Amino acid sequence: MPGTENVNKQRNLGGALGIVVLLFALGYRFFPGILHFEPQTQVQTNTTAPLGGKPWVIDQSTPMIVQEQEGQPIVGTTLAEAIAMGPPAPVTKEVAALLKSARRQEDEGKLFEPPGNNAVGLYRQVLGLDPNNPAALDALARIGGAVRDWSLAALERGDEAEAQRYAAQFADLPHSENELAILRARLKVLREVMPMLTAAAELLKQNRLIGEDSNNALAVYRKVLEIDPANRIADEGLGLIEKGFLDRALDAAAQDEFASADAILAEASSIRPGSQALLDTRSQIEGLRRQRGETVLAQARSALDAGNADLAETLARSAQAISTDLAGLDNFNERLRNARLYANFEPGQVFSDRFLDTTGVAPPVVVIPAGEFAMGSPADEEGHRDDEEPQRQVRIITGFAMGQSEISVAEFRQFASSVGYRSDAERLGTGSVYDESSGRMNDRRGIDWRRDYKGDRASDKLPVLNVSWNDANEYVEWLSQRTGKRYRLPSEAEFEYVLRAGSSTRFWWGDGDPPGVLTNVTGDGDRSPSKRSWGRAFDRYNDGFWGPAPVKNYPANPFGIYDLDGNLSEWVDDCWHDNYTRAPRDSKAWINPGCERRVIRGGSWGSSPEQVRSAYRLSVPADARSARVGFRVVREL
Numbered sequence: 223m224p225g226t227e228n229v230n231k232q233r234n235l236g237g238a239l240g241i242v243v244l245l246f247a248l249g250y251r252f253f254p255g256i257l258h259f260e261p262q263t264q265v266q267t268n269t270t271a272p273l274g275g276k277p278w279v280i281d282q283s284t285p286m287i288v289q290e291q292e293g294q295p296i297v298g299t300t301l302a303e304a305i306a307m308g309p310p311a312p313v314t315k316e317v318a319a320l321l322k323s324a325r326r327q328e329d330e331g332k333l334f335e336p337p338g339n340n341a342v343g344l345y346r347q348v349l350g351l352d353p354n355n356p357a358a359l360d361a362l363a364r365i366g367g368a369v370r371d372w373s374l375a376a377l378e379r380g381d382e383a384e385a386q387r388y389a390a391q392f393a394d395l396p397h398s399e400n401e402l403a404i405l406r407a408r409l410k411v412l413r414e415v416m417p418m419l420t421a422a423a424e425l426l427k428q429n430r431l432i433g434e435d436s437n438n439a440l441a442v443y444r445k446v447l448e449i450d451p452a453n454r455i456a457d458e459g460l461g462l463i464e465k466g467f468l469d470r471a472l473d474a475a476a477q478d479e480f481a482s483a484d485a486i487l488a489e490a491s492s493i494r495p496g497s498q499a500l501l502d503t504r505s506q507i508e509g510l511r512r513q514r515g516e517t518v519l520a521q522a523r524s525a526l527d528a529g530n531a532d533l534a535e536t537l538a539r540s541a542q543a544i545s546t547d548l549a550g551l552d553n554f555n556e557r558l559r560n561a562r563l564y565a566n567f568e569p570g571q572v573f574s575d576r577f578l579d580t581t582g583v584a585p586p587v588v589v590i591p592a593g594e595f596a597m598g599s600p601a602d603e604e605g606h607r608d609d610e611e612p613q614r615q616v617r618i619i620t621g622f623a624m625g626q627s628e629i630s631v632a633e634f635r636q637f638a639s640s641v642g643y644r645s646d647a648e649r650l651g652t653g654s655v656y657d658e659s660s661g662r663m664n665d666r667r668g669i670d671w672r673r674d675y676k677g678d679r680a681s682d683k684l685p686v687l688n689v690s691w692n693d694a695n696e697y698v699e700w701l702s703q704r705t706g707k708r709y710r711l712p713s714e715a716e717f718e719y720v721l722r723a724g725s726s727t728r729f730w731w732g733d734g735d736p737p738g739v740l741t742n743v744t745g746d747g748d749r750s751p752s753k754r755s756w757g758r759a760f761d762r763y764n765d766g767f768w769g770p771a772p773v774k775n776y777p778a779n780p781f782g783i784y785d786l787d788g789n790l791s792e793w794v795d796d797c798w799h800d801n802y803t804r805a806p807r808d809s810k811a812w813i814n815p816g817c818e819r820r821v822i823r824g825g826s827w828g829s830s831p832e833q834v835r836s837a838y839r840l841s842v843p844a845d846a847r848s849a850r851v852g853f854r855v856v857r858e859l
Contacts (some may be wrong), residue, residue: 515545563621605832741788
């Protein structure tokens with residue numbers, strides 16, 4: 223019978239369906255990988271956010287069955303719930319129509335309005351027909367997340383009414399109780415701080431930004447942040463106050479008032495410590511500071527180039543006050559120091575002044591570095607004499623340049639010829655020569671600066687000798703007139719300072735015999751034309767000359783000076799004093815008006831070793847002439 227067959231078919235279908243469900247459950251238990259569901263073990267985020275809010279999140283911590291409906295996957299309930307509930311209810315045409323309409327309203331943003339035809343209401347109608355409809359449940363959860371985010375955004379901008387409205391809607395949708403509690407707590411804080419924010423805004427309008435009392439915008443905003451540390455409105459208010467200070471600081475820096483700019487920045491730094499605006503402004507001001515400092519330093523360089531060291535120093539100090547770590551400042555200060563000490567020359571530099579009124583140049587001079595040294599000799603030094611004490615510290619603080627070599631015959635001839643000068647040897651009729659037959663120095667008539675140590679005609683490259691202190695002084699006076707620069711004889715302190723060249727030993731090279739051929743002094747290997755030798759001389763030393771050698775024949779000392787300790791002893795500017803008691807502490811010559819005896823310094827080609835010592839000094843009448851004595855010049859800077 224047809225009726226019986228239909229009943230049997232329904233029974234068979236029901237039994238088969240029960241077996242399928244059982245198999246499905248067993249399969250999930252033992253073969254979960256072959257069934258069509260997706261295990262979700264992480265928080266899944268919908269990044270499409272159709273409502274225009276922040277991405278919503280659904281926590282799916284258990285396996286969810288995935289069904290296909292109208293070609294779209296729909297996540298249902300858990301597998302255990304599905305088994306307990308039996309087969310899902312079929313989606314009716316009415317439910318499908320409601321879902322379609324609800325989705326349209328949701329896409330158009332009609333979530334709660336108009337009444338009777340909004341997305342939330344339609345989704346709830348679906349749930350009235352199908353309480354477990356996954357699409358409706360999912361949609362309401364999604365809308366709830368969006369409404370929650372809108373409420374938070376309203377809280378951020380201080381819109382209490384809007385935040386309250388969205389919070390109420392969120393409470394009526396699927397939600398987390400913890401999230402709702404946080405939202406309500408935020409609303410409560412907003413209600414507490416809103417009057418304070420309103421008051422602070424009014425204080426801003428009145429330009430009452432800061433003050434010692436609490437009735438100013440800064441104090442009120444800080445009070446708000448104590449209650450609500452994340453309050454964006456209060457932070458923006460502080461930003462407005464900060465901006466006023468930062469703008470003032472920039473204006474001050476633009477007017478080169480960097481001290482004022484620093485003071486204003488110090489005030490601003492307490493408003494929002496470490497803010498990006500503060501850091502950016504500080505960087506801008508530093509750039510202006512550096513730029514201005516470079517401009518002033520360039521002006522200082524121009525002043526120095528023009529010879530105005532005082533103005534250059536003033537400008538350099540201004541540049542340093544503007545920017546303490548200004549690039550190039552150290553180099554400029556070194557230049558300025560050189561300008562003060564060395565008239566824009568550099569220590570070790572060799573130069574020659576041109577004559578002003580005729581062709582020719584002055585003898586080359588070497589710029590001597592400033593410094594300090596112990597002048598004289600200690601009592602325990604071998605060869606020490608009483609006139610070399612007391613030993614004292616002398617500072618060379620005035621720059622000078624010393625003749626690179628002794629004045630040559632050619633250089634002295636230029637002077638004598640130009641003015642018709644007659645030397646003391648010419649006026650007095652005698653000069654000093656070496657007598658080969660006796661091995662002594664003797665006076666002889668007709669000997670003057672034109673002769674060598676033997677009395678023969680002197681070559682131009684030999685150092686001039688048989689010149690008195692008076693002759694040497696006349697030469698430097700003439701040189702000053704020719705060049706327009708100040709030339710003079712070295713002071714005794716300058717001579718010993720340059721001779722020592724940083725050493726404190728008996729000789730500038732050490733305490734013993736010369737380590738090589740360094741200068742023209744007595745050596746046990748020297749021989750006169752008749753094979754004479756020295757009674758007292760440096761051991762194992764032979765410089766190749768008996769008598770003066772041409773200037774610059776031996777190496778220069780560490781200061782770049784030739785023959786300062788050897789070849790010829792030399793006149794200095796000082797009057798003779800028996801010792802250094804009450805001697806000046808600086809490098810100036812010690813001169814008494816009308817003194818008749820002057821000082822000779824440095825060893826010569828005929829000096830015994832103790833006379834070559836750096837501290838050795840000798841008293842000689844100002845008009846004395848000798849084949850062992852010459853001179854060199856100093857040029858003031």
